Amino acid sequence: MNENKVVAIVKGKEITQQDVLQFLNDLGPQTAMQFQSPEGMKRVVDELVNQEVLYLDAIENGLNEEKEFKEELERIKINFLKQYAFRKVISDISATEGEILEFYNEHKEHFQKPESVRASHILVDSEDKANEVLKEISEGLGFEEAARKYSLCPSKDKGGDLGEFTKGQMVVEFEEAAFSMEVDTISEPVRSQFGYHIIKLISKNEASISKLDEVKNQITQQIIGKKQQEVYLNRTEELKNKYEAKINL
Template sequence: MTEQQLVAVVNGKEISREEVLKFLNDMGPQVAMQFQSPEGIKRVIEEMVNQELLYLDALEQNMEEEAEFKETFEATKKNLLKGYAFNKLVADIDAEEEEMKEFFQENKNVFGQPETLKASHILVEDEDKAKEVIQELNDGLNFEEAAANYSSCPSKEAGGTLGEFGRGQMVPEFEDAAFNMEVGTISEPVKTQFGYHIIRVDAKNEAEEPAFEEVKEQVQQQVLARKQEAKYQEKISGLKVKYPVEIY
């Protein structure tokens, strides 16, 4: 190994630039970003040296012969072997173009942009009060002002706005009313478990159907995951016949 590739030598053990890069990669991208400067790289090299020194000390003290270490080693080896066996089992599985397209066609709703809307509301306790507020709105009262004055929902502090949401995020009565309204309109009182709502739809975003190429990578991941799971379950079924299993 050339001197340019070497970053340190500990008791004859060489540490290379490639090993430093692998050490950084193993940290994960978010943590590794903290060590991208020359000073950060120096700290990483120092830590690698420290770990090598600790390893040498452990060998000298014969720690690998201690019962606790052997138990830990066996448990670690067992888990590594499980992961290795799974990876080997599914290593040859691939997602063909045609099956990806078929899966995409059958699950377009999963990959598309669902219909969403932005709405504001005023929440009051009874229907009569809701009707009074609606009359004031019809007479020219600003919706945000009405929300601040009358609404019992914390959203009153922001003029009643609830932000953007899709189906399934609000209680059914509220959702049914809101998604059947036109932008800019104000609803009649809508009763839910929380009280009576006066809803204003501020914006609507229609559902969007993506093109296959736009979500091809996501489709591939899901197809692969399904095929891997099927292969895994098939293998497990065979192993349950081979090895006795009792679940209590």
């Protein structure tokens, strides 16, 4: 895509593809998706032209000299400067490897990973049907093939695979059975509100503590956030004294 391509001209001012991209970027990804077509792009260009002619008309009619405009502009300028000053105060703050390791060692209880299992299942509407399917499996029919053939659950398209889950994510009857099974075993029919399940346990992971590499980014953000808060409060406390700030409550 040629970002310098001129897509419109208003009184000598060029509107480029880069202006279109910036407009879409400001909308956010979900809204911008609505304009990802030739018709959508034309609507964006039309809107940019509309805004430009409105701006020129405002200048021609002296709206930029009106008292209300200048007051609003000053409010915007003040708020923007406050935000800019805040970013300057907390800039260049980082977390060292030593700080990250220390935080991890002191807060390991926060990085607990609960016990989890990965299971597949075949869902049918009666116990008799479940037993029939189990019989076919015992006679050589593959579990995944049986799931595709008989299961009423959408997971049948993946051979019944439900992925990995922890306690509290499945219905109680299914969960109790799955977490009590041995890996690579197949359950007897398990009844739940959805029907009868034949469960195959694929893997089991005991409760553990996340490795440092798994939570390093999370820890880094926590440390930086805490440092930024401290720097901000210390700086504003100094400035309160300098500018004789008083709070009357």
